[in-house]
Amino acid sequence: MARDDTPAGAEDRADLPLDQRLARLSPVHRALLDQRLQEEPASGHSLVARTLAGLGITHVYGVPGQPVYDTFAACARENIRVISAHHQHPAALMATAHNYFAGQQKAASIVSTGVPAASALSAVAVARDNCWPLVILAGAVPRAAGESGYFMALDSTELYRPVTKWAARVPETHAIPALIAKAFVKMDPYEVWGSGNQDRNFTYVSDVVRGMMLACEKIRDARPVNIGSSEHLRIRDVVELIFALTGFRPRNIHYDLSKPVGVRSRAADLSLARKLLGWEPQVSFAEGLLRSIDWYYSTHDVESVRRTLPVLLTERSAT
Numbered sequence: 001m002a003r004d005d006t007p008a009g010a011e012d013r014a015d016l017p018l019d020q021r022l023a024r025l026s027p028v029h030r031a032l033l034d035q036r037l038q039e040e041p042a043s044g045h046s047l048v049a050r051t052l053a054g055l056g057i058t059h060v061y062g063v064p065g066q067p068v069y070d071t072f073a074a075c076a077r078e079n080i081r082v083i084s085a086h087h088q089h090p091a092a093l094m095a096t097a098h099n100y101f102a103g104q105q106k107a108a109s110i111v112s113t114g115v116p117a118a119s120a121l122s123a124v125a126v127a128r129d130n131c132w133p134l135v136i137l138a139g140a141v142p143r144a145a146g147e148s149g150y151f152m153a154l155d156s157t158e159l160y161r162p163v164t165k166w167a168a169r170v171p172e173t174h175a176i177p178a179l180i181a182k183a184f185v186k187m188d189p190y191e192v193w194g195s196g197n198q199d200r201n202f203t204y205v206s207d208v209v210r211g212m213m214l215a216c217e218k219i220r221d222a223r224p225v226n227i228g229s230s231e232h233l234r235i236r237d238v239v240e241l242i243f244a245l246t247g248f249r250p251r252n253i254h255y256d257l258s259k260p261v262g263v264r265s266r267a268a269d270l271s272l273a274r275k276l277l278g279w280e281p282q283v284s285f286a287e288g289l290l291r292s293i294d295w296y297y298s299t300h301d302v303e304s305v306r307r308t309l310p311v312l313l314t315e316r317s318a319t
Contacts (some may be wrong), residue, residue: 025244028286044299047291048137049074051206055213058106059083059098061091065112067139072110088116092123096134105133105213113139117156125163133216136160166212175235176202176289180296183242185306188250194261196236201229201267204288207281214277228268229281241286245293 048071052060059081064072072082085091088111098107111120117138127134138156160167182190211227219225236255243249273279283291 044295045070045074046077047205047295049078049080051209052108053078053080054206055210056104056106057108059095060108060110061085061095061098062110063088063091063112063116065116065139068110068112068137071137071139075110088119089123092120092134092136093126095136096123096127096132099133100130104217105135108135108137110137111139113156114154118154118159121159121163124160128163133213135213165216175200176238176292177296179239179242180246180293181300181305181309183246183248184296184300185302185309186248186250189252189254190239190250191254191256192235192239193256193259194235195257196239196255197234198261198263199232199234199265199267201231202233202238202285202288203227203229203268203281204283204285204291207283207288210282211273211277211279214279218277223272225272225276226268226270227273227279228270229285230267230270231285232265232267233285238289241289242293245290246297 045068052075057080060072060075061083062068062072063085076082083091083094085094088109091111092109095107095109099105109120109123111117117136120136120138124134124136126132140156157167179192208227211225215225215227239253270280
């Protein structure tokens with residue numbers, strides 16, 4: 001089954017002058033919009049650098065190359081010392097040794113995609129065998145080009161997974177980037193999987209990274225700890241907030257009941273995270289969503305996303 005469910009008056013609001021549409025924003029949404037207009041658009045490179053700096057990373061070791069040239073530059077702007085090596089293996093080993101002597105996670109390694117990422121793998125094995133903390137960030141080719149013979153295309157996530165606690169690449173099929181992508185290409189009717197009444201918890205990446213690093217430092221018995229938000233958010237409410245923050249509202253919203261929805265409700269119990277790690281999310285959902293929209297809109301091309309979106313919305317890659 002499928003049905004169209006457009007809030008009353010949505011068609012009229014879509015055609016209102018900008019000043020009237022702004023006047024209809026709630027105080028919270030207006031404050032977020034004002035903040036967005038005052039800030040420079042964030043890029044993925046700057047978000048990585050800010051997150052590393054916020055987590056106390058003081059040094060980055062690596063070999064600059066595409067697509068991470070700008071990541072190194074962003075780290076330098078955040079007063080993170082960038083140390084270049086002649087090869088990815090010693091760069092990752094230096095980051096590992098730095099953390100060992102510091103007694104905590106103070107350094108990370110950044111490498112480019114493909115063979116450079118593979119070259120750092122043996123250093124990860126050394127860190128694992130000695131229980132030394134190490135975070136490696138690797139570049140990647142565009143997801144849509146992964147199976148088209150793209151230069152330096154390598155599934156480094158699968159390569160790293162056997163020797164790391166956590167290795168992942170976030171696919172477009174996750175709810176937030178998928179919903180943002182649909183607004184980015186001005187999809188109309190705007191498709192939402194399920195009734196939109198299902199709720200989820202969403203956690204901003206900097207909070208997740210901070211929680212993972214705290215877990216690496218403080219947990220010694222391999223017990224599971226939830227790193228996530230305890231806030232329940234309905235998907236239809238998330239969609240409305242995306243419309244408010246992007247300034248796009250479709251004439252029709254199509255809630256597709258034929259698509260998979262998953263569990264009706266999901267959020268994290270943070271009892272252990274608070275007790276063992278002293279951790280809970282610091283970035284609110286609205287702020288994290290605004291940052292994500294800024295990043296997506298500043299780093300993606302409309303025509304490219306429109307062309308590949310049907311595949312991105314349905315693929316289920318191991319990465």
